[in-house]
Amino acid sequence: MxxxxxxxxxxxxxxxxxxxxxxxxxxxxxxxxxxxxxxxxxxxxxxxxxxxxxxxxxxxxxxxxxxxxxxxxxxxxxDPSNRWYPRESPELLGQISQWLAFADAITATASAARLHDGLFYSEIDVEAARAGAHRLFRVLDEHLFFAEEEGQDWICPGEHPTIADIACFPYTVLSEEGGISRIDYPAIRRWSDRFKRIPGFVVMSGVFPAGPAATDRRQAVA
Amino acid sequence: MSDLHRKWYPIASSSDLPKRHVYQAQLLGREFAVWRADDGYVNVWENRCLHRGVRLSIGINNGSDLKCQYHGWRYANRTAGCTYIPAHPADAPARTICNNTYPAQEAHGLVWAGEQASGDLPPLDGFEAATVLRPVPVLAPMEMVVEALLAYGWDDSCSGRANADGSVTVTAADGAEVRLFVQPMDSNRSAIRGVSNQPVKGADRIRLLKRHSWLMQELRSQIEACASSQEAPPPYQPVIARVSEDLVDIPAIGTEMRKAELRVQVAGKEMTAEGIVSLRLEPVKGSLPTFQPGAHIDVHLPNGLVRQYSITNGPGETDHYRIGVKREPNSKGGSAAIHDAVKAGDVLAISAPRNNFPLRRNAEHTIFVAGGIGVTPLISMARALNAQGLSFEFHYFVQSDDHVAFKPQIGEYEQALILHKALTPEATGARLTEILAEPGFARHVYICGPGPMLEAARAIAAEQGWSDETVHFEYFANTAEVDDSTAFEVDLARSAMTLKVPAGKTILEVLRENGIDMPSSCEQGACGTCRCGVIEGAVKHQDVYLSDAEKAEGKSIMTCVSRAVSDRLILDI
The missing domain is CATH 3.40.30.10 (Glutaredoxin)
Incomplete structure (x- = not known):
């Protein structure tokens, strides 16, 4: 196994x-x-x-x-459905790789700040880590805002989430544990709700579940 | 409170509040949890659970209430009153547990709020079909951002001017105009919220939004460079209001009788079934207090009578109360007054809701048994369980199809609804025996209906092994003859008084004559409002509210009808 x-x-x-x-x-x-x-x-x-x-x-x-x-x-x-990592679409693969690298940058900043605050990694420059995370979140929030404007729910275009969403999710939603508020990133907060509603979603310590979505999607936007 | 606190500020775009989401906002240092209920209402609340202080912005918007992530306290749409505390022994939190709410309005695609805002929003003439721009947060004080926005522009012809309301208008030669508001999130954090007068769609809309998002972020870089070279002002220190004084103080001695503190207007009156009228009651001003499923109100009628009616509302329906009233053939004037005299538009005095018929929400399965007009409190309960996705079945005994009341409301849980029509008392008993066949594990039954049916259902439940704690019931009326021929003394342990209760007077009357403020409602031993703890002495129970086990235990008394067997009772009041 x-x-x-x-x-x-x-x-x-x-x-x-x-x-x-x-x-x-x-x-x-x-x-x-x-x-x-x-x-x-x-x-x-x-x-x-x-x-x-x-x-x-x-x-x-x-x-x-x-x-x-x-x-x-x-x-x-x-993944026999081939949706989490659509191998035949070069355009999508390129975009997914771009956001996987972005996820690594989130790890280097938001996760570092969390290690500093939560697990006593005192050698980390926490102010620099937080500032770096905010720079990334500003980019991600704007990206997700315009994705929504285009009727897209996920980081990469398409009906289904990809591993880019999975890679960016954990250290983004755990950012408060490193003293990084997400109050300035409403599009990230909405994307988090959508992510938590993917069938099969599981939580970890510090990640809270979302409630059920509005039943009718057209009604979901008031 | 400064002038700043009395102003309206945009704190979100309307599109920031999709259904079933909780938005996190901040204004002048104070955080808000902002959420849209399924009925469209926008709630702006203190971002803090009353229980352990956890942010409600990480909570769950259920469409009709907001649930805290930490221990599951639920707060109702509009009123922010707590409707449910898991593991609370009574399953009915005090109605006075209520979160702080703040004034809010939605206009021009923006959500506006202010700690003590009142009056009109800033006028936005020419922006009727506006496009709301992407908000841009800036790490700088509001004044610095406003100053910088005067130089904002998208082509050489743009010129900016400051408005009296603190916003900035930027106009281009071709008539394109942008109005920019600055939301002071904290002393050194702001958000630029703009609207454009260009009603654009499709690709043009995205081009316009992207252009402004880019330009504002470029401007932000300059503002933040400037702000970081200056000393940051100290953050605002918002004070979170403590629990109101009247919740923690011992209430003053009062001599009021049944209270009718609310004024409501009959906003709708229609027949909902044969002989049953449905009234929609809306507040004359302000909002209505939070209710819990199973709660009732006293309605003070024009002819001086006071009657109790259950609220049928579902969770989150907090802008009105809906009650059902059956015309009683032997009416002493209560139901006849409502059917014949009360008209749409009339103003009635009512009490705040009271809940003496609380609903447990930790049952594995719940069985509702309604007979006739007894359906009303059970409708509210079933709607609450249905909204939470909990397991239940709803048995409704009626004479005929024409007697089925509140069809739209019970239609919400069609899958759980079982109608039993035109059964004889014997057939009803047989059907109840089937329905109550299995007490099982953690199953609860709630019964409300005419006295004989209620008696039968309780007896059948007991025979088939349902324990007293799992059978919940509510009588409309106490039809038993009340004996008030005895005289005795009551010691009031908390008030340190000894009072004589003579023959012909109730304990409740004697308490009130002596300035003890005891709430009451039906005053005939059916509703449970005037319940009082008994510390010592034997009670002659004459009510239909307490269960047999509770009566045998002798720890409570209904002061409106019950009396002492012994010479003396010591009451916990």
Whole structure:
């Protein structure tokens, strides 16, 4: 069975739990004591991932690291509907890759601020991390505002969400834990509600569920 | 309060409030949870749950109420009154638990609010078919943003001018005009909210929105560079109002009888079934207090009579109360007065809603058994469970199709509705035996209907193993003969008084004569409003409100009809 080296409070591990849940793929979590055990830096774990980072998967001997890379692999392999990572559309693949890189930038800023505030990573320059996250959120909010204007619900065009949404979701909605308010980003807040309503959505600590959507979509916009 | 607090500011675009979403806003340092109910009403509330202070902007907008994420407290559309506290023993929070609400209006595609705003919105002539621009937040004080906006423009012909209301108008030579408002979120944080007088659609609309979004963000970079070179003003310190004094104080001694503190207008009167009239009551001014499913109001009639009627409203229907009144053939004047004398447009005095028939929402399954006009409180309950997606079935015993009342309301839960028509008392008993066959686990039954049917249902439920705690009922009236021939004393433990209750007087009357303010409603032992705790002494129960177990326990008394068996009662009042 697919094995996920997992940590409950990691937003990057959560990305994979989300996709596996959306796809209904069975897997086993191998829990790594990130804090306070620092187990991801242990010699044993560095033999699995020399970078000493979570998450890692082991799929029948294929060992992969990096949340975004694993999203690409899992969606390509386990999504017969081909909607989370539409392989035949170069345009979409280009856009998805662009936003996967953007998600990495969110990790480098919003997640860093959260590690500083929540898990005692005192060496992080938290003010710079927060400012960086706000710069990214301004871009994402404007992008999502105009996506809505064009009748689109998701980060990349199309009826269905993609792994770009999954990659950007966790550290965006956990940003308050790093002292980064989302009050200035109403389009991000609406997108979060839509994301939470995807069938198969699961929560993690610090992420709250949404209620059901208005039944009639046309009525949803007053 | 400064002048700033009395002004209207736009705090959101209308499109920021899709249904089932909660928007987070801030004005002069104060945070708001802003949400649109399914009926379109825009709520602007303190962004703080009254329970543990968690932000309501992360809560769940259910369309008719807002649920806090933390412990599930629910607050009603419009009134912000708490309608439900999970695990609350009585399942009926005090009506006085109410969040702070703020004035709000929606106009020109914008949502306007202000802590103490009143009067008219700034006039927006020429913007009737306006396009609302994408708002742009800026890390700078409001005054600095307004100053910078005077130089805003999209071509060389643009010129800006400051308006008396604090906004800025930018006009181009071709007549295109943009009105820009600055929302002071905090002392050093603002949002630019603009409307364009160009009613554009499709690709033109997106081009216009993108152009302004870009230009405003370019301007923002300049403003923020300037603001960051200055010392930031200290943030506003909004004061969150404490619970009102009258909630924490011991109430003053009063001699009022039944209170009729509300004035309502009969906004609609129509027959809803054979012999049953439906009244829509709207507030003469202000808003109506929060109700809970199962609650009733006292209606003070023009002829001096006071009658109790259940509210049939669904959750979130907070701009009116709807009641149903059956014409009683042996009316002492109550139902006849409503049917014959009360007209649409009349003003009536009513009490605030009281709930002595609370609904548990933690049942695995709920069975409602309604007989005739007894359907009214159960309609409100079923609508609440239906809105929450909880499991229930609704049995409605009627003489014929023509006697089915409130068809639109019960139609909301058609899937759970079972009509039982024209049954004899024996057939009714047999049907109730089937309905109440299985007490099961965590199943509750609520019964309301004519006395004989209620008695039968309670007896059948008890025979088939339903425990007292799972059978909830409400009588319309107490038809038993009340014996008031005894005399005894009551000690009031909290008030430190001893009073004599002579033959011919009720405990309630004696309490009131001595200045003890005891609420009451039906005054015949049916509604439960004048319930009082008993510390010591044996009670002669003469009401139909308490269950048999409660009567046997002897810890409560209905002061309007019940009396002492012993010489003395010690009451917890």
């Amino acid at each position: 697919l094995k996920l080296y997992d940590y409950e409070l990691s937003g990057n591990c959560y990305k994979l739990r989300l996709l596996l849940s959306f796809l209904g793929v069975q897997y086993r979590s191998e829990l790594i004591d990130f804090y306070p055990g620092n187990q991801h830096k242990s010699p044993d774990f560095r033999q699995i991932n020399p970078l000493g980072q979570l998450p890692v998967i082991d799929d029948n001997g294929l060992v992969l690291r990096d949340a975004q890379a694993i999203l690409v692999y899992l969606a390509s392999k386990y």
